[in-house]
Amino acid sequence: MRFNYDLSKFLLNILFIMFPLIFYQFTIQEKMNETKALKNIIIFFLFATPMILCMYFPPVEETSLIFDLRIIPLIIGCLYGNSITSILLFVSLIVVRFMIGGSGAYLNLISSTLSFVVIITFSKRYHSFSLMNKILSSFLLSFICKMIGISSILIIDSDYDLLSAFEFYIVQSLFMGLAIYIIESIRRNAELKKELIFSEKMNVASVISASVAHEIRNPLTAVRGFLQLLTQTDLKPDKKQMYGEICLAEIDRAEQIINDYLSLAKPYPEVVEKLDIGEEIQYICNILTPLANLTGAEIQVKQDYQLFVSGDRQKLRQSIINIAKNGIEAMADKSGVLKIEAYRRNNEVILSISDTGIGMTNDQINRLGMPYYSNKDKGTGLGMMVSFGFIKGMLGNINVKSEVGKGTVFDIAFPLLKM
Template identity: 80%
Template structure:
């Protein structure tokens, strides 16, 4: 019996196997481990689909026998799935082959059963191998399994074209190694991603802890020094009063720093309510007027009516005041104008806060909201970081535009709430 295979169908078999591998990354997704039933379904579909398609479009078909690359998804499913997936794939293979029919269905039952036993026996140690050993093991195994199939065919067809079959299955073995390499690369990238996320979390924790220690140490050092002066020396009442007030101010500053950091742990609004942005802007204008008068700046507001957003009132006010105060302080050496505007754009509410201050560079804009970064000499960067966190918690988006010497514009967009 000749062994003349159809090259186009051989390439089609390769495509059937390669295409599902693109979706293998979803099977190794971290949260998928918590949903085992769904993971089993996905793994079974990824390997069963190409296995079935390979049998329906075989490169070689003669005298009731079909030869294809079905062994590759079977091996991959057994090695990278679990026992449930492996058993489902095996019985599905047998069932579909009998559905196709022909004398080869019975030979497939024998050869596939023997191959399955060999595959399962190796699958327990497979994941302890190195990448090279995995590729070699899977490639040799696919060749051996097909040799088992050839041996069963020789019982019926002694004139079987062995040399052509050897060439066919050697190419299959090479492709088997390539498939294993692709899956291992996907798994390795998933592991690297987990390690990267973990290292980022640890890095953030170290940065936050270092900055908290640094910020809290300053006011505590001041308080300790003044308390020593109050207890170890004789002071007149005026100095005692002054030192006492400084101690209270420093303690208040330490408490504010702690509150700012605690706000980062719960950026989402604790109490959501419908807020009229126009009323909030009017309130904020009243708060900022005294500060603006000290610096010689002016505050101008403009807003449309019935602009409602959903969020926490205190968090919204704190966020806008922090950004607006930075704008006023940026105009400290010149009489500037701080504008706060609110208007409707499509299905969004746009809150615009602009100043005519010193402006910022692109690098400074990109670092806004980063812990421990501030454009002010005595700034900690916490105020802007907390503001950004609150705004994002209200599903807001922030766009910053600035030019040195001309000023800065914060455009904040919120989802609009219909009345």
């Protein structure tokens, strides 16, 4: 008997096998780690489906015999599933082959039973192998199983073309090894991703712990020193008052640092309400005017009316005040102008905050909002990080433009809340 290959059906068999493997690895594997029963059911259907489709679209079909890649999903299902999944796949293979019919169904029963025993025996040690050994052993396992099939066919057909069969099954075994390589690579990448996420979480936790300790220690150290001075009996009243005010200021600073850290855990709005951007700008302007007067800066406000957004009022104010305050501080060495503008653009509310301060480089702009990065000598970077988090929690987008020596512009876009 000579094989007559149908290349299109051979490629179709490959598609049947590869699609479920990739689908399982990318969409189901991580979600089914704890629901084992559901995972087993999904594994069965993912491997039973291509196995059955391979039998219905065989690349080679001679009289009552069909030759296809059904053994590959059977082997993979047995290697990566449990015993129940393996038995169900084996039973499905036998039943469907008998449904297709022909005398080859009986030969399939004999060869598949012997192959199944070999596969189950091998699967017990499979996961202890290295990647290369898994690929080589799966190649040999696939070839051995098909040799069992050839032996059963020789019983009824002594003219069986062994050379054509060897060619077909070597190609099949090569694809078996490739399939194992793809599966193991994807599994390894998934494990590396989990390790990377865990490592990143531990790194963030350690950085936060060190930062909290460092930032809180600074004001506490100052408070402790001035309290020691206050215990001296020969201090003048004005000195005591000055030291007391410094202690209170340092305690307030420590409280602000703690509040910034606590805000990191809740970047999204807690109380969602309808906000009039015009009213919020006026409130922020009133808050910042005393600071601007101290530094010699001027605040200019320009706004359209009926600009409404949805969000947390307190967090919006805190975010805008942080950004505007940084702008005022950037103009501390020269009299400058802080402009706060609000206007409508399509279906967005644009809140623009610009200053004529020292400006920033592109590298500084790209690092804005990152943990513990600040352009100020005594800054922690948390204020800007919290502000960015609050704005994004309100579905806002931030665009920063700056030029060294000329100033910075923050354009914040919020979705317009329609009346």
